[in-house]
Amino acid sequence: xxxxxxxxxxxxxxxxxxxxxxxxxxxxxxxxxxxxxxxxxxxxxxxxxxxxxxxxxxxxxxxxxxxxxxxxxxxxxxxxxxxxxxxxxxxxxxxxxxxxxxxxxxxxxxxxxxxxxxxxxxxxxxxxxxxxxxxxxxxxxxxxxxxxxxxxxxxxxxxxxxxxxxxxxxxxxxxxxxxxxxxxxxxxxxxxxxxxxxxxxxxxxxxxx
Amino acid sequence: xxxxxxxxxxxxxxxxxxxxxxxxxxxxxxxxxxxxxxxxxxxxxxxxxxxxxxxxxxxxxxxxxxxxxxxxxxxxxxxxxxxxxxxxxxxxxxxxxxxxxxxxxxxxxxxxxxxxxxxxxxxxxxxxxxxxxxxxxxxxxxxxxxxxxxxxxxxxxxxxxxxxxxxxxxxxxxxxxxxxxxxxxxxxxxxxxxxxxxxxxxxxxxxxx
DNA sequence: CAGCCTATTGACTCTCGGGTCAAAGTTTGC
DNA sequence: GCAAACTTTGACCCGAGAGTCAATAGGCTG
Numbered sequence: 271x272x273x274x275x276x277x278x279x280x281x282x283x284x285x286x287x288x289x290x291x292x293x294x295x296x297x298x299x300x301x302x303x304x305x306x307x308x309x310x311x312x313x314x315x316x317x318x319x320x321x322x323x324x325x326x327x328x329x330x331x332x333x334x335x336x337x338x339x340x341x342x343x344x345x346x347x348x349x350x351x352x353x354x355x356x357x358x359x360x361x362x363x364x365x366x367x368x369x370x371x372x373x374x375x376x377x378x379x380x381x382x383x384x385x386x387x388x389x390x391x392x393x394x395x396x397x398x399x400x401x402x403x404x405x406x407x408x409x410x411x412x413x414x415x416x417x418x419x420x421x422x423x424x425x426x427x428x429x430x431x432x433x434x435x436x437x438x439x440x441x442x443x444x445x446x447x448x449x450x451x452x453x454x455x456x457x458x459x460x461x462x463x464x465x466x467x468x469x470x471x472x473x474x475x476x477x478x479x
Numbered sequence: 480x481x482x483x484x485x486x487x488x489x490x491x492x493x494x495x496x497x498x499x500x501x502x503x504x505x506x507x508x509x510x511x512x513x514x515x516x517x518x519x520x521x522x523x524x525x526x527x528x529x530x531x532x533x534x535x536x537x538x539x540x541x542x543x544x545x546x547x548x549x550x551x552x553x554x555x556x557x558x559x560x561x562x563x564x565x566x567x568x569x570x571x572x573x574x575x576x577x578x579x580x581x582x583x584x585x586x587x588x589x590x591x592x593x594x595x596x597x598x599x600x601x602x603x604x605x606x607x608x609x610x611x612x613x614x615x616x617x618x619x620x621x622x623x624x625x626x627x628x629x630x631x632x633x634x635x636x637x638x639x640x641x642x643x644x645x646x647x648x649x650x651x652x653x654x655x656x657x658x659x660x661x662x663x664x665x666x667x668x669x670x671x672x673x674x675x676x677x678x679x680x681x682x683x684x685x686x687x688x
Numbered sequence: 689c690a691g692c693c694t695a696t697t698g699a700c701t702c703t704c705g706g707g708t709c710a711a712a713g714t715t716t717g718c
Numbered sequence: 719g720c721a722a723a724c725t726t727t728g729a730c731c732c733g734a735g736a737g738t739c740a741a742t743a744g745g746c747t748g
Contacts, residue, residue: 307605311605359626396517396519431679432675432678434676436679439676440649440653440680443649444650444652445654446656447655448517450646451648463645466642466645469641470649470683473641473682474682476682478685
């Protein structure tokens with residue numbers, strides 16, 4: 271009776287704004303941790319500790335670990351996907367260049383800013399059902415961006431592939447693994463590694479002969 | 480004083496043989512489960528239940544979960560790697576055909592016989608240190624097989640790649656994901672999917688122009 | 689059949705982590 | 719400056735799962 275229900279009863283004005291900021295803090299911290307270690311390996315105490323707060327506090331904002339995970343995935347995903355989509359809509363030039371830019375951006379974000387965020391995509395099965403669905407959704411949107419450019423290039427004859435979906439799968443898989451093997455490199459070595467990765471993946475769409 | 484130490488004091492003769500068989504049963508069941516769900520999501524009670532046995536029994540043969548996992552990985556890995564290595568040593572023909580055969584075999588084993596075994600490779604970080612090292616070792620051996628054929632083709636000019644290691648990474652990543660997206664298909668659709676995957680990956684080594 | 693290994697059980701401990709909640713602390717608005 | 723709303727705490731409950739162990743069952747072997 272004394273407690274603020276987690277969901278409804280929105281407070282108004284400045285208070286609400288503060289609440290919003292807190293929620294964002296929690297979400298980005300959670301996204302960070304889940305990205306680094308996956309779902310199981312992150313306890314709510316871990317999240318709370320990194321925020322200099324107690325577990326109980328988290329339950330004031332979220333009804334449970336699942337919901338926190340879902341929200342964190344959506345926050346992280348909205349940003350990331352948004353940047354990809356914006357890039358796809360912005361970059362000029364032939365499909366060749368645009369695809370390469372997308373690959374670079376995708377991997378750069380993954381490796382740099384969300385060090386292990388792509389791990390989200392790797393083993394959706396270790397996540398509870400609800401977060402898993404969000405992850406799949408996220409991936410679908412990313413694929414969609416790539417599929418668009420890919421099909422453009424196919425239409426113009428600039429690209430040739432064995433199969434669109436298979437090509438997307440391969441690209442995705444390779445990009446998703448990238449943080450694991452060039453996450454530790456120094457920045458210039460990393461740049462080179464990412465360039466090489468992009469070049470390698472571009473071979474997947476190279477028109478034959 | 481009344482208990483048989485887990486490690487030393489090898490019994491002899493028929494008894495020992497029986498013990499060996501039991502150990503094998505446990506290992507293959509454990510490999511199966513770990514392959515399906517990963518380390519965290521499998522409890523020793525799960526393993527015991529599938530064996531119609533009690534957890535305590537497992538501790539009669541293995542000192543702990545980690546050790547069981549390590550042994551299971553090694554069993555599964557020895558078989559798998561062995562088949563790859565044998566295939567690489569056996570198959571005749573140009574590097575092109577040999578590499579394709581390796582890819583097909585690798586993926587076929589992963590998708591068919593150890594449905595999610597490749598998941599072992601996916602997120603080594605969710606495993607405790609010791610099993611993780613074994614998984615990396617396993618992967619190193621697999622890579623070694625592929626690297627061999629790849630370098631052959633490069634030497635003969637039949638292949639061209641942007642970078643050997645990057646190419647291996649991409650191949651590995653794509654093959655590792657395969658069970659997740661064509662594991663559920665019917666057998667002939669699956670065959671087609673695997674062929675397409677192999678063809679797609681072969682583009683990675685295609686000599687340019 | 690007696691005695692000695694071998695194998696298995698089931699009940700137990702202990703820790704970790706998700707989730708709860710009353711009480712206390714803090715902010716806001718009047 | 720004070721009451722009401724908001725926020726945080728810390729102690730607590732509970733179940734799950736790793737690991738332990740004395741007791742017991744089940745052979746072999748002399």
